Amino acid sequence: MDDPLMLARVQFALTAGTHFLFVALTLGLATLVALTQTRATLSGSAVAERMTRFWGQLYVINYAVGIVTGLVMEFQFGLNWSGMSRVVGEVIGAPLAMETVVAFFVESTFLGLWIFGWDRLNRWVHLGLIWVVAATAYFSAYFILVANGFLQRPVGFTMVDGQARLTDLGALLTNPTALLAFGHVVFGGLLTAGFFMAAVSGYHLFRRTAEADLFRRSMRTGLVAVVVSVMPVAAFGGMQYAYIQPTKHPGAQESAAQVAQFEARFGPGDYTPPGLATAGEVLMEVAWSLMFFLAFAMLVKLPFGRWLERGRVFHVLMMAALPLPYVAMISGWVFREVGRQPWMVYGVLKTEDALSDVGAGAVAVSFTVFTVLFAALVVVNVWLLARFARRGPEAVRLGAPGAPEPERPALTPTF
């Protein structure tokens, strides 16, 4: 692994892939937590309030990984991929600036208020906070997909002296590869959160823990989320094929024509993506088909509330199905991103030309530092998610500050 291009690519793939897996759950779960808290606030129901805190706790644990991987990703653009900022910097800089200032800034500030201000704020204000957090999370996803959509299908710019100049902001913001991918990710996030809720609830119902009522309701919420999103996620995915890069499917007639055109413009070279892209496509479709059949079973179960508490085969099935949305997410993303290679910006900038000239040693150091950090962080957080999910609502500290500290009973000032 002494090839800096490969190292930088693998590093970005690991960072972005990890980010994406955790963020998918963040997006969907924020929405489900906001809905649950709305129910709790409107009805004053104690069980809905405990549901909010339980799922909110898992949401916050999950969020921590999403935020740190996101931060590192933003710096990786400048650290490893300075060629990108040199050539298309101002075009993708615009949506990235909007993402940070309009979306992420508000999301993170309000999330801090929601977490730490639980008992200090008026309950309607507190409810408003989680809705702002959920809404800005979607804004954030949209702006990032505008930047990513530009890499897939560059629009709204002209090349001046080897640099892309933004000429049409509207075209950039309404790029179909951004809008359709946004729809795809919105429902993909809901689908992930739905399967996540169903799996955790299935565990508690299967084990017949004390929280049958809470987890029957949670199971229902999860199943509804899955049933609602399983078709739209495929529809938004399928519509994107209308704008797909011709070389994404090597062997197709359009692909050969496009390769010939690239060779005429940029000289001879390999303009077809690695086989990994097609493997991603197949795996994504298999995972989706399995989820689609499960959604059928859910649809049959949903009208019968009490039946959700029994049906132990179904509980096991729900636990076993947890990896499916994640497999679909990551393989779909491999299809989209690996399928764009060898281009960073399709037909404009090659990935190899976007690499920083910082030297192989520096790239290797940054690769090692962040890969080790993230591996540790992911392992710890997955373990924590499983642990807090297993322990159930009794172990939740979110919204219950001042939990007793076992080390010493009271603060005694020593001066």
Add this chain to the structure above:
Amino acid sequence: MQTLALVVLAVLTAGYLVLAGADIGMGMLLPVLGRDGRERRLVIAAFAPFFLANEVWLVAVAGVVAGAFPGLEHALLSGLFPVFVALVAGWVVRDAGLWLRGRVDAAAWRAVCDGAIVAGSWALALSWGAVLGTVLVGGSRVEDGVNAGTVLGLPLALVFAAHGAGFARWRLASGLAERARRVPGRYWVSGAALAALPVAAGARLPWSQVVSSPEALAVTAVMCVLMVPLLAAAQALVWWTFRGRAESPGYL
């Protein structure tokens, strides 16, 4: 438009250093302010409600640089590659320590997390000091990498610590606040220094060479001018909500 974008960038950068400088500084002083596990949890409860709302200012800085001055990102990050790797790694380690500390009830776990918070905070402060020092001395030659100014990292890191102590005087529980008073530091003095530093360093950078085209610049500048009052209001809401002393342990 370029001036407008520069003013926005100066406000956001100064805002980041003044606001986040306080929670970074308190993280640096964690072993001094809190002598045992329980005290350290109280110290963390004093700044934890702020750290999310503070670090987003830096994310906004990165966004505005990407949108308005894309050339700078390249010059700064490639020139100071090792310093920025240390900065981002320190940031991740500090945040991970904060998030994870309260999740497992074991003394060894808390000790590791406390270590991560302290080490990460020092790494952040030292790298920020090094970045600011390098730009102050190197100016437009920052692309050449580290220079004599990089060693300013150490004295500048101490400004962060003093700033943290100043913030701790207001926020810590009454008993612990006494301890913060033994560390020299006034929030407004160190805050003024942290706000002036990026302006002085920024004045040495060749902005007109790294600016984006008028169209892209206008998009970013106008959006920021509309948003900054809102962002300041959100920050004010945070300060108002957590205005009292942190007398009892918090969520983290």
